[in-house]
Amino acid sequence: MGFMNITKKGVAIALSAQLVLATQAVTLAQAQMLGTDTAIAKYTALADRAVLMDELQRGEVRNQIIELGVDPAEAEARLAALSDAEIATILNQMENDSAGADIVGTLFTVFVILLVTDLLCFTRVFNFVRCIR
Amino acid sequence: MLHARVQLCALHPLSILRRAASLLILSWLAACAAPFDPAERITADVPTRAAVQGVPLIQQAAFYCGPTSIAMVMQWSGHDVTQNDIAKLAFTEGAGGTYTADMIGSARRKGQLAVEISTFNQLMREVSAGHPVIVFQNLGLGIAPVWHYGVVTGYDLQKDEVYLNSGQLDQMVLPFDLFERTWRRGGFWGLVVLPPDQLPVSAREPAILSAAAALERANQLDAAETLYETGAAQYPQNWLWQFGLGNTRYAMGDLRGSRTALRRARNMAPDIPEIRANLAHVEAELAG
Numbered sequence: 001m002g003f004m005n006i007t008k009k010g011v012a013i014a015l016s017a018q019l020v021l022a023t024q025a026v027t028l029a030q031a032q033m034l035g036t037d038t039a040i041a042k043y044t045a046l047a048d049r050a051v052l053m054d055e056l057q058r059g060e061v062r063n064q065i066i067e068l069g070v071d072p073a074e075a076e077a078r079l080a081a082l083s084d085a086e087i088a089t090i091l092n093q094m095e096n097d098s099a100g101a102d103i104v105g106t107l108f109t110v111f112v113i114l115l116v117t118d119l120l121c122f123t124r125v126f127n128f129v130r131c132i133r
Numbered sequence: 134m135l136h137a138r139v140q141l142c143a144l145h146p147l148s149i150l151r152r153a154a155s156l157l158i159l160s161w162l163a164a165c166a167a168p169f170d171p172a173e174r175i176t177a178d179v180p181t182r183a184a185v186q187g188v189p190l191i192q193q194a195a196f197y198c199g200p201t202s203i204a205m206v207m208q209w210s211g212h213d214v215t216q217n218d219i220a221k222l223a224f225t226e227g228a229g230g231t232y233t234a235d236m237i238g239s240a241r242r243k244g245q246l247a248v249e250i251s252t253f254n255q256l257m258r259e260v261s262a263g264h265p266v267i268v269f270q271n272l273g274l275g276i277a278p279v280w281h282y283g284v285v286t287g288y289d290l291q292k293d294e295v296y297l298n299s300g301q302l303d304q305m306v307l308p309f310d311l312f313e314r315t316w317r318r319g320g321f322w323g324l325v326v327l328p329p330d331q332l333p334v335s336a337r338e339p340a341i342l343s344a345a346a347a348l349e350r351a352n353q354l355d356a357a358e359t360l361y362e363t364g365a366a367q368y369p370q371n372w373l374w375q376f377g378l379g380n381t382r383y384a385m386g387d388l389r390g391s392r393t394a395l396r397r398a399r400n401m402a403p404d405i406p407e408i409r410a411n412l413a414h415v416e417a418e419l420a421g
Contacts, residue, residue, distance in 0.1 A: 034410055036349055091337060
């Protein structure tokens with residue numbers, strides 16, 4: 001019985017502590033506006049990564065990567081290993097080198113394939129890509 | 134030992150001699166290496182020639198090539214600032230020069246949109262869009278650097294010429310090859326400085342967004358508001374512009390304006406917790 005009491009008490013204390021903390025967390029969120037900087041860093045990094053991953057999912061890109069003898073899953077894994085800053089740099093280079101052309105068009109496709117071949121050490125187009133070998 | 138990113142613009146008479154000497158050495162060295170071929174290196178779709186009109190030529194004071202470059206670009210866009218005004222915000226006395234980070238910071242503290250560029254394609258695209266670009270150059274050699282900031286105001290691919298306002302009363306004209314060498318030694322560092330109602334054409338959207346957030350942080354709220362509005366018009370599908378606009382207006386004390394912007398952001402992206410939190414915060418203040 002004593003043991004049960006202690007456990008109940010413990011649970012009660014833990015729960016009330018959690019309640020206090022939760023309320024405080026809400027109050028904290030209300031006390032201050034969330035900064036623009038943090039949101040930009042978080043959501044643009046996510047969007048940048050999604051742009052490259054989406055390109056990699058396209059049929060023509062996938063086919064060419066398979067033709068090169070590369071497992072698309074491996075290409076994805078290598079892309080995923082790049083840092084946010086590296087991805088931003090690569091996109092910057094792609095957009096400027098193919099300026100005037102449709103960004104989701106042929107040129108961009110070519111760049112994504114070059115990016116993958118860079119990662120595989122076949123080519124050396126992007127300065128910031130670490131070639132894994 | 135000086136930081137690599139410090140420029141040293143020597144006193145005026147010395148500087149001309151030194152620059153002439155270093156340019157001579159550079160031209161001579163250029164003969165040994167494969168020349169820069171603009172046709173090969175510039176893959177962006179740009180016209181054969183371009184010139185930015187109305188960038189003033191300002192004679193720099195000793196060591197003030199950094200502040201002078203910013204002053205030239207800001208006067209071009211209609212601001213009444215001198216190199217001394219900028220020097221107070223950017224110049225580092227002990228280093229005898231201006232750090233690149235302070236170039237960016239001073240432009241922002243003057244309410245300007247400042248975005249770095251780093252490639253030849255970006256430089257050409259900005260200049261052909263009518264934007265002067267500040268470049269960081271080493272006019273000397275790797276072992277004996279002569280750091281310098283200049284403003285690229287035009288180019289002519291056919292004549293093989295790059296035009297710079299370079300802190301002297303006459304324009305500096307360099308062949309592409311030589312210009313590329315001096316800029317490469319400066320790490321291809323370039324800076325586009327524009328009033329906040331104009332956007333660079335070669336920078337990525339996140340870079341412009343971050344520049345806007347930096348204006349907000351520097352408490353240049355009017356400029357930040359203008360830039361967020363300009364960005365929202367240019368990139369209407371991205372909620373982050375409205376989010377920044379809402380935060381900036383809140384900081385300005387414009388609660389209703391803030392709510393309008395944050396509501397627009399929420400309608401574009403209903404699931405983002407940051408928007409909901411800030412909107413709730415503003416609505417609570419309006420109600421209370």
